[in-house]
Each structure stands twice: as structure tokens, then as C-alpha cells.
Amino acid sequence: MPLTTPHSPPTFATVLLRGLLAGLVAGLLAGAFGYLVGEPRIEAAIAIEESATHTGPVADDHHADDLVGRGGQRAGLFLATGLFGTAMGGLLATAYVLLRRRLRSTDDGRSVLLLAGGTLVGAVLVPFGKYPANPPAVGDPDTIDQRTVAYLALVVLGLVAVWAGTLGYRSVRADAPVWQRFGAGVGGFLLVAVVGYVVLPSFQEVPDDFPATLLWNFRLASLGTQVVLWTAIGLLFSALMSRGGGRPRSERHAGDRPGEPAIGQGTPAHP
Amino acid sequence: MSSSTPTQSLVQPVGSARVWGTALVVVGVLLLLTYLVAFDQGAISRSGMYLHELMHDGRHLLGVPCH
Numbered sequence: 001m002p003l004t005t006p007h008s009p010p011t012f013a014t015v016l017l018r019g020l021l022a023g024l025v026a027g028l029l030a031g032a033f034g035y036l037v038g039e040p041r042i043e044a045a046i047a048i049e050e051s052a053t054h055t056g057p058v059a060d061d062h063h064a065d066d067l068v069g070r071g072g073q074r075a076g077l078f079l080a081t082g083l084f085g086t087a088m089g090g091l092l093a094t095a096y097v098l099l100r101r102r103l104r105s106t107d108d109g110r111s112v113l114l115l116a117g118g119t120l121v122g123a124v125l126v127p128f129g130k131y132p133a134n135p136p137a138v139g140d141p142d143t144i145d146q147r148t149v150a151y152l153a154l155v156v157l158g159l160v161a162v163w164a165g166t167l168g169y170r171s172v173r174a175d176a177p178v179w180q181r182f183g184a185g186v187g188g189f190l191l192v193a194v195v196g197y198v199v200l201p202s203f204q205e206v207p208d209d210f211p212a213t214l215l216w217n218f219r220l221a222s223l224g225t226q227v228v229l230w231t232a233i234g235l236l237f238s239a240l241m242s243r244g245g246g247r248p249r250s251e252r253h254a255g256d257r258p259g260e261p262a263i264g265q266g267t268p269a270h271p
Numbered sequence: 272m273s274s275s276t277p278t279q280s281l282v283q284p285v286g287s288a289r290v291w292g293t294a295l296v297v298v299g300v301l302l303l304l305t306y307l308v309a310f311d312q313g314a315i316s317r318s319g320m321y322l323h324e325l326m327h328d329g330r331h332l333l334g335v336p337c338h
Binding site for chain 2: 016034039067074076079080086087091124127132133136147218221222223
């Protein structure tokens with residue numbers, strides 16, 4: 001079996017383009033999910049906000065000027081998720097190229113999926129647990145800077161927690177029982193995540209009379225939008241990295257059925 | 272034996288200064304795009320609050336802090 005493929009390996013630019021494309025499509029899918037599931041909750045929250053503005057002394061000028069109408073904002077949802085997804089896909093592709101050799105797998109499609117899954121846990125689920133999304137009408141404009149900094153800090157800490165979990169997993173020798181490896185991984189992850197939850201400040205800005213059901217449904221819709229985004233990025237980017245890269249069929253494992261992902265064959269055969 | 276590796280990576284090894292330089296520029300551009308979509312309050316885009324308002328629903332649903 002030849003050591004090198006007859007096809008030239010894709011360059012950074014090729015991988016980046018695949019990531020950007022996967023991100024754009026995933027962003028539009030997430031936008032569609034948000035439009036169907038999230039928009040009714042946003043409308044309900046805005047209705048509460050406006051009734052409060054008209055009756056109470058609260059002067060929230062955030063939406064008063066109507067710079068963009070509600071129709072524009074509903075269309076802008078797709079612009080926002082599309083651009084955000086494109087940026088995330090590009091960042092994931094760049095991270096993949098730079099981290100490629102540390103992922104310890106020779107299967108690009110599998111590595112990309114693991115990286116996207118790790119990002120979903122670290123950059124979405126960990127921050128969501130402490131700073132869940134809030135609908136319009138919730139949030140004090142005076143604390144936006146503190147909340148943004150704390151949120152970004154927890155995104156970084158979440159990614160560090162996933163990295164610590166990987167280190168923990170790898171710190172146990174490979175022939176140990178599998179629960180020991182996963183246990184060490186969970187331990188490393190929780191160590192960093194719990195420190196982040198304890199150290200970073202808490203913000204309680206939901207008005208007492210805000211409907212709890214609406215808040216819960218909005219937060220589920222928001223979480224769903226991010227889950228759709230990262231699941232789609234991972235699957236699409238993985239598909240683009242598994243195909244079209246020029247790996248000849250003859251180079252596959254003899255027992256590899258056509259079309260079946262090469263999961264489980266990703267372990268490098270070092271002596 | 273490394274020659275019996277069933278799958279070959281599609282990505283060439285990195286390490287050259289050129290790839291790192293390109294990656295730095297790419298990351299900078301993409302982070303700026305992320306900032307404009309998710310965090311700008313009119314300070315950098317010079318559009319007032321127009322971009323912020325246009326992508327307002329997306330910000331709330333993506334879960335970033337907003338007003």
C-alpha cells in the first residue's frame with residue numbers, strides 16, 4: 001500500500017472553504033428552526049415589553065425608535081444565523097487544521113465530528129447552564145458590558161473544560177476499563193466547569209411578573225437553535241471532509257463497506 | 272507499521288509559518304464578523320444601531336447577551 005495518496009492533499013484554503021460552506025448551510029438551517037420555533041416566543045415577549053412600556057414608568061427606548069420593523073427583524077434572523085454559522089464554520093475549519101495532529105485520529109470525518117461536538121458542549125452548553133438566553137424584555141441595559149464579558153469568559157472556560165476532559169481521558173492508559181477513562185474525562189471537565197460557575201458573577205434580571213412558561217419555551221428554542229447549528233456544522237463539514245478529498249477506494253480497509261463511515265478505524269496503527 | 276494505516280489524513284501537516292500567518296488573518300476576520308453579528312452595539316460598524324436591530328432576533332435566539 002503506498003504511503004502517499006496519488007492525489008494532492010487539500011490545502012488550508014480548501015478545508016477553510018468547506019468549513020465556511022458547512023457553516024453557511026448550517027446557519028440557514030438554524031435560522032429556519034429559530035423562525036419556526038423561536039419567533040412566536042419573541043413576538044409574545046415583545047408584546048409584554050410594549051404593554052409594560054405603555055402602562056408603566058419604565059422607559060426602555062431600545063425598541064422605541066423602530067429602526068428596523070418586525071418584518072425586517074424576522075428576515076434579519078436568517079442573516080444573523082447565516083453569517084454567524086459561516087464564521088463558526090470557518091473558525092472550526094481553522095481550528096481543525098491547526099489541531100489536526102493533536103486529535104490522534106487519521107480519519108478526518110471522525111475528527112471533525114468530535115471537534116464540533118466538543119465545541120457544542122464547551123461553547124454552547126456550558127455557558128447556557130449559567131447564562132441562559134433571555135427573550136426581549138428581559139435584561140438590564142446597564143449591565144450589558146458585564147454580562148457580555150462574563151458570557152465570553154464562560155465560553156472560553158467551557159472550551160478549556162472540554163480540553164481538560166480530553167486530557168483526563170487520555171491520562172488513563174488505553175487498556176484500562178473504559179469507565180475509568182470516561183470517569184477521568186468527566187472529572188477533568190467538571191473541575192474546570194464548576195470553577196467557572198462558582199467564580200463568575202450571577203445575574204438575576206428576569207422581571208418577577210414575566211411568564212415562566214414563556215421564558216422556559218424561549219430558552220428551549222434558543223438552545224435548540226444552537227444545537228441545530230452545531231450538529232449541522234459537524235455533520236456537513238464531516239461529510240465534506242470524508243468525500244471529495246481524493247482518498248481512493250482501493251486504499252480503504254478491505255472490510256470497509258462502501259458508503260459506511262470509517263468509525264472505529266481511526267486509530268493510528270503505530271507499533 | 273505505519274504503512275498499514277487504513278486511512279490517510281486528507282490534511283497535510285501544519286507547522287509552516289505561512290499556514291500560521293494565514294490562519295491568524297482568517298481568525299481575525301471571522302472574529303470581527305462574529306462581533307458584528309453578535310456583540311456590536313454600533314461602536315465599530317458605524318451604522319448606529321441598524322445592524323444590531325436588524326439581527327436582533329438572531330442574537331436573542333443564538334443566546335448572546337443583548338441589552
